[in-house]
Amino acid sequence: MSYLESLRVFVRVVARGSISAGGRDLRLTPAAASNRIKDLEARYGVRLLNRTTRKLAPTEIGAVLYENARKVIAALDETEATIASYAGTPQGVLRVVAPLGLGRRLIAPLVLRFCDEHPEIQIRLRLSDRVVNIVEEGVDVAFFLGQLEDSALSWRKIADCGRVLVASPAYIAQHGTPASPDDLADHNCLLLRFPRSPEYFWMLQTPDGPRKMTVSGRFDVDDGDVLTRWALDGAGIANRPRYEVREHLEAGRLVEVLPENAPIGAQFGCLTPHREFQDPKVRLFIDFAVKSLKGVF
Template sequence: MRLPDFEAWAIFAKVVETGSFGRAASDLGLSKATVSKAVGRLEARIGARLFHRTSRKLALTEAGQAAREGAARILSEGETAEAEAIAGASEPQGLVRLAAPMSFGVLHVAPHLPDFLSRHPAVSVDLHLSDAVVDLIGGGFDIGLRIAALPDSSLRARKLCAVRRSLVATPGYLERHGRPQHPDDLIHHACLGYAYLPTPDRWRFTDNHGAEAALVPKGPMRANNAEALAPALRAGLGLAVQPDFMIWDDLKAGRLERVLPDWSLPPIALHIVMPPGDLRPARVTALIAYLTQVLSAAPWAGAP
């Protein structure tokens, strides 16, 4: 089946509307020859002339009269469809699928979504939470939030802020068991482990002078979610490596203390990641801009 030549019918309608091949060409931003060829294609397809043409006058034939209303509808409906598509592309509307780490998503993404959705009532968000690395493209996600030192990939990424990780414990735990002065001292301490660290079976530290140390943490509990470690940590059952977005208020209130403050863990950062490509629906662009603004300015956020 051969599709109708919609472009040629729209050009024909514009010629009828303006009464001139030249004016139609000017309105459409086409050459007069292109307009003439489009009308010629239609005449060849229907097997009849659409215009009587002289050097001074352009008049519709009987076939042209019969076709003019339908062609005008094609032009009008095409213009309407394009205008609606442009509006849809510029006005945020529709579903955005967002993937985020579990604890971070619960604590720092979900609380902001009501404000975003109130600003954009035609947008909806499908929030998927998992501490595992999600396949953004295979899972059909528009945006992902990742807290890591990102490896090279085909994804587009925007760094929002640095995320500080610290070894922490309660003052009570440290009073009972002592304050470590060097990472090697941790072999005498209960360590609460997080399974999704880059090297969960080994904690690596670097001091202010570039010296390095590593140990295999041992303790009473390990979990694949950082928030799951919080009750045991706050109960004084051990030390844990935690990101500032989990503990900044506990540190401020004195419920937790940084341990080994002169030693740091490998740097990580919060990123927005997106599938490759430059064109994104307005709903996706709006959520990216909103999350960039609120998360970069969070009280726990480090310098980008």
Template sequence: MDQIGAMKAFVRVVQTGSFSAAAREQSSTQATISKKVAALESLLGAKLLTRSSRELSLTEVGAVYFENCVAIIAELDEAQAQVRSQQASPKGILRVAAPVVFGCQFIAPILGEFLIRYPEIKVDLMLSDKHVDLVAEGVDLAIRAKQLEDSSLVARHLFDNPLITVASPEYLKRFTQPKEPQELRAHNCIVYSMLKSVNIWHFEQAKGGGDKISVPVGGNCRCDNGEAILQLALDGVGIAQLPTWMVDKHINQGKLQRMMPNYLSHPLPFNAIYPQSRYVPLKVRCFIDYLKQCLAEEPCYY
């Protein structure tokens, strides 16, 4: 029995949520993957997975074993990567998770050139505004618009992008334009529901020297996607706080108007996040370096 192969199959079954998905990924069959997991259970003398017609779930013992398998496989991958980096170009599947808008506007346009530059890398780009567990879901690298909160992860800073408070001319025809942050309390504000402090917007005076201002805001609509919030603002639903790169074009076209130019919101940090390890896989390092290089060529992102 190939125990390491069986462990890898087990891990991918858990991470993908099904035997068939793991089989497709490994160019195998569902029956073969099922036999590997069954052989592993037989070797251990313990049931790892509870199977039903609709879903799989880890047993208590299986959950502990899964975490150990992930750690062991990571160590093996690290050892192999160290050897390969000394004599070969980066290769393998690179799983990248990113917010939807960032992925569409920043990553997708530069991905073609990256794949040409590194022909032995295959990119699995996963776009979602939901929080991704890198280890559990087998993700090599995630782009997050927030400060690092997990000490088991490493963050490489990409850029800081200030948020701009905007509204459409149509909205401002119906309501008095706010001049001070506290006036936002009386307005319909469209909030991004994925932030930790959803209904709190933070400001400081543009010229500096003033106190930081935190304003509780609210309205009749909240959303977990920046592109949708942008569209709602363009449609005159309310006031939104969005990154510069999302709204600059619409401001220049007169479709949106910046509110309170004398006040700046706190910059939104964009970081590349990856699991902490003694050795960072070459494919991960190459992608981060390439992404930073491309962003540096676009000064509007800083």
């Protein structure tokens, strides 16, 4: 492996905070990725990473190398993309991230269709509900579902995503139908919980505008698909994207709760690093995604 490729490994390892994760992004075993780091340390005669059983972080000189190597690699990637655009055939690797449920249901099939049409492009898809720093982690496209805050990143909206409160007919038969948002206090709300979430609340629509409702329940989970499964099993009321439960609603396996007070919807789109020059394959993939997913919601 060349010196440049060793730098790529080092940058990915630092960005991901893990030798195994960084190597996996580049299709390397942990041992191979570790050897690339050792080669760089031997070349420079310094330690580049501080390693413990739980944490990996660059040393002071490693942080300097990381910042400079990241800029060099980004410049080289843009140069290669420019040359490929003149050749008329976008090619190379695209690194894409997406939320877990949306990624499984929509983005993974889209990737297969896109690569069938563009065999010169390879896609590394990573599904995660954690917050991803797409600049530091070298991500080309990040699909996003939520309310976008001010961002220095480039944003392309795909669609508005409505949300719905749902429960099974069996749950409603046993516990009754809430007549107002305040009635949710008497129901078991199925809760989506992520690390560092300070509280559980749902933003519901009312005639007076959005209302923040504090909710509670016996169960919480960090996977939206599990929430849907629990709702189908009669465990309580869930707050889900409408597109994810549309088939269950149409089949009668779930019923909508408080339709006049539906949760505030989310925006669905994709984020890319803000650059004066955008890689042609990034534009190609985003255009494909927008066209393919426009009618889903």
